[in-house]
Amino acid sequence: MSTITIDEVAPPNAADSQWAVETHGLTKRFKDNVAVDGVELLVPRGCAFGYLGPNGAGKTTLIRVLLGLTHADAGSMSLLGYPVPHHRDQALARIGAIVDEPRFHGHLTGRQNLHILAAAREPAARGRIDASLERVGMIQRADDKVSKYSMGMRQRLGVAACLLGDPQLLILDEPMNGLDPGGMLEMREMITSLVAEGRTVVLSSHLLDEVERTCDAVAIVDRGKVIRQGPIAGLLADSAFDLQIDCSTPDRAGTLLAGTQWGTGVEVGPDGLRVSLAPGTERAVVAEMNRLLVEGGVSVYRLQEVHASLESWFLEVTTRLGAGQ
Numbered sequence: 001m002s003t004i005t006i007d008e009v010a011p012p013n014a015a016d017s018q019w020a021v022e023t024h025g026l027t028k029r030f031k032d033n034v035a036v037d038g039v040e041l042l043v044p045r046g047c048a049f050g051y052l053g054p055n056g057a058g059k060t061t062l063i064r065v066l067l068g069l070t071h072a073d074a075g076s077m078s079l080l081g082y083p084v085p086h087h088r089d090q091a092l093a094r095i096g097a098i099v100d101e102p103r104f105h106g107h108l109t110g111r112q113n114l115h116i117l118a119a120a121r122e123p124a125a126r127g128r129i130d131a132s133l134e135r136v137g138m139i140q141r142a143d144d145k146v147s148k149y150s151m152g153m154r155q156r157l158g159v160a161a162c163l164l165g166d167p168q169l170l171i172l173d174e175p176m177n178g179l180d181p182g183g184m185l186e187m188r189e190m191i192t193s194l195v196a197e198g199r200t201v202v203l204s205s206h207l208l209d210e211v212e213r214t215c216d217a218v219a220i221v222d223r224g225k226v227i228r229q230g231p232i233a234g235l236l237a238d239s240a241f242d243l244q245i246d247c248s249t250p251d252r253a254g255t256l257l258a259g260t261q262w263g264t265g266v267e268v269g270p271d272g273l274r275v276s277l278a279p280g281t282e283r284a285v286v287a288e289m290n291r292l293l294v295e296g297g298v299s300v301y302r303l304q305e306v307h308a309s310l311e312s313w314f315l316e317v318t319t320r321l322g323a324g325q
């Protein structure tokens with residue numbers, strides 16, 4: 001006799017969940033190697049979210065665990081508000097994913113490949129083939145054999161395959177891998193437009209620069225552990241920044257500022273004057289510096305805050321962690 005639990009009959013009101021992905025203490029070990037280590041992840045709906053980390057950090061393993069391609073050793077997770085593995089079928093019906101490189105039959109055309117994939121989905125999927133091909137800019141090449149496609153075209157076909165299910169959430173493992181700068185730009189624009197349609201895109205990447213350009217929010221993962229996460233703008237606001245000062249006499253300006261509390265961070269270079277400021281420095285400080293320079297006889301043409309790129313911030317964070325602080 002088979003038994004049905006209450007929550008199989010009545011799944012939670014998943015649509016109310018504000019998180020596209022939610023994990024708590026998620027852990028996956030390969031013998032002594034903890035590839036995913038107590039990961040607490042909160043991915044808001046309707047954004048592009050980067051899971052960013054160096055090679056071997058555990059990005060693919062996390063995605064495989066989320067999709068049920070391998071089991072977790074500990075922790076809990078929900079996708080689009082559906083607890084998994086319990087409600088995995090309901091969750092996966094609303095998710096499109098590419099893990100590693102998308103695999104297709106090379107001797108068949110792009111369209112034929114999508115027909116095969118659509119046959120394994122709900123009946124409506126077949127009716128979305130043309131729109132999906134159109135959507136990723138592949139309609140003109142849809143009847144060529146996949147073996148003749150470039151890497152960028154395969155990646156786009158992979159996204160078209162994801163769109164067959166009209167997913168609310170796309171999970172893309174290293175979507176920029178193997179793409180040239182033009183291909184990366186196309187992929188970035190495609191991700192942005194998918195988000196503009198109200199979908200959530202989670203992508204993994206070791207390319208800091210790409211994540212910074214493509215994503216609204218990020219989790220930085222190092223050796224299986226998420227070390228920081230949140231909106232990129234918010235994370236950068238918490239970091240140190242430089243003030244670039246364009247003025248008539250940088251040397252005199254440098255001397256004037258050297259005697260102040262900001263003096264240790266002053267550097268005179270070919271582009272003028274740069275002053276390093278601590279995280280959270282108030283705007284009033286900038287006005288005060290300006291006044292000091294003007295009163296000291298320096299003409300100030302421009303004051304510009306230069307925030308660290310995500311890359312330098314990432315290095316800053318990992319170095320700090322490496323130093324045990």
Ligand SMILES: Nc1ncnc2c1ncn2[C@@H]1O[C@H](COP(=O)(O)OP(=O)(O)OP(=O)(O)O)[C@@H](O)[C@H]1O
Nearest residue numbers: 030033035053054055056057058059060061062206
């Ligand atoms: N099937 C497996 N068996 C044993 N160890 C594995 C397996 N898959 C991954 N690992 C190990 O888990 C760790 C994380 O690997 P994973 O592939 O998730 O990293 P990644 O962040 O995706 O790296 P990359 O940027 O190179 O794709 C690595 O130490 C890897 O060797």
Ligand SMILES: [Mg+2]
Nearest residue numbers: 059060061174
């Ligand atoms: Mg990987």
